[in-house]
Amino acid sequence: MTDPRKLMARLGAASPALVRQMQLGTHVVSMPDFSAQDIAAALTQIENKLARRIYEWFWWPAYSTASNSDEITKELVNRFARHINLKKAQKKPSGFPQLNKAITKKGAIVAVKRIAHSALVELAHRNDCKHCHGYGLAPITNEKKIGIAIGNCPKCAGNGVIPISKSKRAKLIGIRYSTYINNIQPYYDWFLNEIKDLEAEAVRQHSKALSNE
Numbered sequence: 001m002t003d004p005r006k007l008m009a010r011l012g013a014a015s016p017a018l019v020r021q022m023q024l025g026t027h028v029v030s031m032p033d034f035s036a037q038d039i040a041a042a043l044t045q046i047e048n049k050l051a052r053r054i055y056e057w058f059w060w061p062a063y064s065t066a067s068n069s070d071e072i073t074k075e076l077v078n079r080f081a082r083h084i085n086l087k088k089a090q091k092k093p094s095g096f097p098q099l100n101k102a103i104t105k106k107g108a109i110v111a112v113k114r115i116a117h118s119a120l121v122e123l124a125h126r127n128d129c130k131h132c133h134g135y136g137l138a139p140i141t142n143e144k145k146i147g148i149a150i151g152n153c154p155k156c157a158g159n160g161v162i163p164i165s166k167s168k169r170a171k172l173i174g175i176r177y178s179t180y181i182n183n184i185q186p187y188y189d190w191f192l193n194e195i196k197d198l199e200a201e202a203v204r205q206h207s208k209a210l211s212n213e
């Protein structure tokens with residue numbers, strides 16, 4: 001089964017992430033002949049609703065709206081609250097620095113929302129690796145420097161995408177760089193990993209549902 005993300009383009013005009021893939025030519029692969037109905041029907045079989053919403057927001061342009069991102073952000077914040085409560089119940093340290101001191105004006109909840117939303121936006125707008133232009137592949141030389149082969153890009157480990165800089169993240173959230181480093185980074189990393197895992201889960205389930213069509 002090919003990457004079902006690419007099939008999402010058949011549901012309407014392409015999302016920014018997909019436009020980038022099309023420019024790169026990475027979407028040009030033979031695709032089984034799924035109709036828009038097949039693709040949409042398979043989406044309904046994604047059991048994790050939040051995973052499905054994130055996946056749709058990333059790849060289905062009609063769903064890439066501000067109100068949907070607000071809803072997703074709210075659910076991510078609730079998920080974070082459940083995570084913290086679980087740690088408390090287990091009497092384990094949360095591992096997150098106090099937020100109140102870092103962002104007193106906006107309050108902790110607003111701060112967590114902004115962090116969650118910024119992580120969502122970062123992942124939705126692929127930051128393509130400049131070394132391999134998003135392909136994930138680059139010429140590599142062996143130890144003896146004889147000959148050149150094509151392999152996983154050394155700059156992005158073959159991901160094609162690289163994390164944005166910490167200073168850019170601070171700007172995206174609207175805080176100082178030092179605040180990001182001292183207080184916010186563990187929160188941001190938590191949301192990035194959570195969103196990545198949820199999207200990957202939706203991709204697996206969409207793929208599975210399509211192969212059962």
Ligand SMILES: [Zn+2]
Nearest residue numbers: 129132153156
């Ligand atoms: Zn690269």
